[in-house]
Amino acid sequence: MEFLVAIGTGIVSKLGEMLMDPVTSQFKHLIHYEKNINKMKNELNNLKDRKGAIEGMVDADRRNGRHIAPNVEHWLYQVDNVVENELHKVYDDELVNKNKKCLNGLCPNLVFRYSLSKKAGKMAQDLVSLKEQKFEFISYPAPLPTLGSTFTEGIKSFASRDSIMTEVVEKLKGDELHRISLCGMGGVGKTTLVKELIKILEADKAFDEISMAIVSQVPDYRKIQGQIGDTLGLKLDKETLQGRASQLLERLNKINKVLLVLDDVWTELDFELIGLPSNGHCQKGSKILFTSRNEDVCHRMRSQRNFTIPVLSKEEAWDLFRDTVGGHVVDKAEIHNIAQEVANECRGLPIAIVTIAKALGNKEKHVWEDALDQLRKSSLISFSDMQEYSIYSCIELSYNFLGNEEAKFLLLLCCLFPEDFDIPIEVLLRYGVGLGLFKDLGALWKARNRVHTLVDTLKKRFLLLDSNEEECVKMHDVVRDTVVTIASKEEHGFAVKYDAGQIGSKEFTWHHSAISLVFDEIKTHPKSLQCPNLRLLQIFLKRREPISENFFHNMSKLMVFGISNLCIPSMSSPFRSLNNLCTLRLEDCQVGDISVICNELRKLEVLSFAHSNIKELPVEIGKLCLLRLLDLTECNELDQISPGVLASLSNLEELYLRVRNFHWEEKNSILADLKSLSHQLKVLEISITGIHIFPKDLEFKNLVKFWIYVRDPTTLSHGFVRRGYLHPNILKVNSVYHKDIKENVAIQQLLKKSEILNLVNVKQLENVLYELDEEVIVSAQFGQFKRDMPCQEFHLYSSMLWQLE
Known part of the structure; x- marks a missing residue:
């Protein structure tokens, strides 16, 4: 009997324990109601912070053309769903609970309170799980677009073209022919037809890869290699043509079926030098298609089938x-x-x-x-x-029918550049200014806007074409040849281009007002180059070498002189008689002492030494009292700027001083000169080492465009730089304290005008952001912000941010 009583007592005790556990658990939910609710809210804030950081990286990667990882996209969707749906239910229940009482109206409804506490505890766990989810990567590079997708919409269908296209597609898909050509007169539509063929072949997946290069009259093998490499996603990093050709050939041999399109071929090409199969055949299944205006060239290129493109009916x-x-x-x-x-x-x-x-x-x-x-x-x-x-x-x-003389003039200037050349719009501006155009506009930055507007007009009339290079245009060779012919018909015609091969060792007399000379190399020099009416002279060399001083004699009316890639050891003799010169471009040149040109060229308004090797800006430069633009971009051997020289340039509107290795710490006099110029400058580009370089009372009230890089003295890179002369205003500040920015008048003024603000390793960054504008709302911890300022982009690279991340 006692045994049975003991057994019964044990059972009751065990049942009591089993019943007490859930009761205790339920009481925990009631007791920790406030704690569970607060924990859920805290974890929600933590998750929002993490989401903000991830969204910042996602937005930055999207701007750079990268694809966002699917698991990151899904995570962001999950977070939004939790915040928008699940949490709203909990918050709504909490609000109901605050107003809901038990039957006597005095105490909270315990059942409802228990349920809400339990939900909050579960939701807090879910929020922690979401917050702690890890990602191997946020984004990945976008795949290369297909070649056909880079072309404009398809061409209008014509019977005279359809039959040709059908047969070409058939031959390209078949195994019989490996080299096929399309030939016809200029302007007949060969390139347009080829682009449509590429779209058809890509849609049919007839080839594993399709690549295209534009050749033009004078083949630039390095450029051809680059175009083919770009479409294949191949980076050619060898220095010599032969080295790059080996890289390209190796890549092509790894592709089972490839179509290579060579457009606008004028002369027989050296396939081996490019990196293409030179034995007359590609590997099985691969083809070469090229276009030309010359049927003989097609035969010399060993075309197995030539399709002639007729004019339209x-x-x-x-x-x-x-x-x-x-x-x-x-x-x-x-x-x-x-x-x-x-x-x-x-x-x-x-x-x-x-x-x-x-x-x-x-x-x-x-x-x-x-x-x-x-x-x-x-x-x-x-x-x-x-x-x-x-x-x-x-x-x-x-x-x-342009109806605009400035537009016609600009088109003539474009004719001075080689075929298929990426023509910099900025050079057109500087030439135009030197020839006396745009005087009614006053400031150079206004003239720059006018030039870009005129270029847009010419592109809409299909007289100029888009370029892949920033702020450049191209000119269709047929349009170019025609405009050159128009100009040459006029007495003392303005724009006439000569290949340098026409110049020998004899004496030449030309009466044209503009001449452009392109040299592969200078083998002979003329005894004399008589150009009594010349107002513009442009000279290109494909490799840097010296040129005879005879080129520059008897040009007393010259107003614009543009030289690229030349070696001019002695500067005195060539420029002695050019006292009417208004624009001088000595770019990518090796020059001697430049002080002598300043004694002769007192009418200069535009002077550029960009990418040249000048080591000193002598005091004589200060004599150029009419100078409006001085360009020293990437003159990275520049070590000395004479004191007072910049301050003497009383009409200077634009200064480009993006130079590496310049020892600003030792150039206090130059900074004083800059201060005296600051009220008159409208455009400024400058790279300095350290914010302390700027005088604290320096002001830039009148700047319209600027690209200013305050970089770390230990680095040579400028970092984020402009891509063109219309690029948004950039202010980059590296490795400074908040107080340095706050105490610098110039930086404070520039902050308010910046369109791209790049802050790198700025200590107390949150203080900078809060003081930008009253409307700025900043989460200093994660770099989130809103603003009503004109800033289009905002880059935050702070060591503090990375540590927090």
Whole structure:
């Protein structure tokens, strides 16, 4: 009996313990209600901070064109879902609980309080789990776009093209032919056709890789290699052509099926020097397709099948013309018949059709009639003899219809550059200023805006083309040749370009007002270069070597002189008679003592030594009292600027002083000069070592554009730099304290005008950000901010931030 009582007592005791555990747990939820709620809120804040940091990195990577990892995207979605949905339910329940009482109305509702505490505890655990989730990487590089995706929309379908395209695609997909060419006259649409072929082949997945390079009249093998390498995602880092060719050939041999497109081939190419198979065949399944204006070149390149691209038929030409102008214009009763005749005069050349159609646009009837009269002047010439002239007459008409003399002048300046050249718009500005254009605009930065506006106009008229280089344009070779012909017809024609091969050791007399000379190398020098009417001279060398002083004699009217990649050991003799010079560009040059040019060239307004080897800016520079722009960009051997020289330049508007290795700590006099200039400068680029270099009372009230890099003295890199002369205002400050920024008047002024603010290792960063503007809201811990200032980008690279991360 006692045994049974003992057993019963044990069972009851055990049951009591089992019943007490859940009761205790329930009481814990009630007792720790406030603790659970507060823990959930704290963990929510922690998660939001982590989310803000991740979003900052995601936004930065997206701006740099990188793809965000899917697990990161999913994590951000989960966080948003928890915050927007789950937490709202808990908060809503908490609000209800505060207003809900038990039956007597005096105590909280314990059941509801228990449930809410339990939910909060569970939610806190979920928030911690989300916050502590790790990522191997936030983003990854975007895959290379397909070549076809970089082209504009497809071409209009024409019967004369469709059959050719069908057969070319068939031959490229087959195994019989390995080299195929498309030939035809300039402007017939070979390049456009090739681009459409590439799109078709990419859609059909006919090749593993497709690469394209533009060759042009004078093949630049290094550039051809670079274009092919870029489309294949290959970085060519060898110095010699042969080394780069080996890299390229090795890469191509690893691709099973590849199509190489060489566009605009004028002469037989050395495939081995480029890095292409030179035995007449690629490996099985791989092909070479090239275009040329010369059928003989196609044969010399061992083309196995040559497709000739004809001009458009009369019906096709009218369809293209009508689509380009717009049916609402050409279908007008008073315009229709004239428009058809104008289209006929274009002789089926697509480039001529599009060019003249854009030129006429919404013009009145009398303009159309005048255009037809001008085109008919060449109608008596037989079609075969007139084909090239037809292009000329159409583009001449487009040129005449510009209606803006400044735009015409700018187009002529573009003709001075080699074919397929990336023409810097800034050089067009500096040449124009030197020739006396834009005087009505006053400041140079206003003239720069005008030049870019004119370039946009010319691009819309298809007389200039976009370039892949920042703030550069290209010129279609047909347009360029035509405009050169137009200029050469005029007496003392403005823009005429000569290849340097036309210059021998004999005496030359030219009456043109602008000449551009391009040398592969200088083998002979003329005894004399007589240019009594020359106002602009431009000289390019592909490799740096000395040039005879005879080039510069008898040019007393010269106003613009641009030299690239030359060696000029003695500066005195060449510039002695150039006392009318207003713009001088000695860029990428090796020069001697430059003090002598300042004694002779008192009319200079624009002076550039960019990327040249000058070591000293002598005191004589101060004599250039009319100088408005001084460019010393990347003159990295510059070690001395004479005291007072900058202060003497009373008309200086723009100063470019991005120079590496310059010992600012020893140049207090230069900083004093800069202070005296500060009120008149409108554009400034400067790289200095340390914020303490700036005088504390220096002011930049009148700056319109600036790119200022206050860098760490221990580094040579400027870091984040401008990509062009219209690039947003940059202020980069590296390794300083908040008080240094606060005490510097110039930096404070620049902060308010900055469009890209790059702060690196700034101590007490949060104080800087709070003081930028009253509307700034900053989370100093993670770099989150909002602002109403004009700043377009904001870069935070702080050691403090990385430690917290």
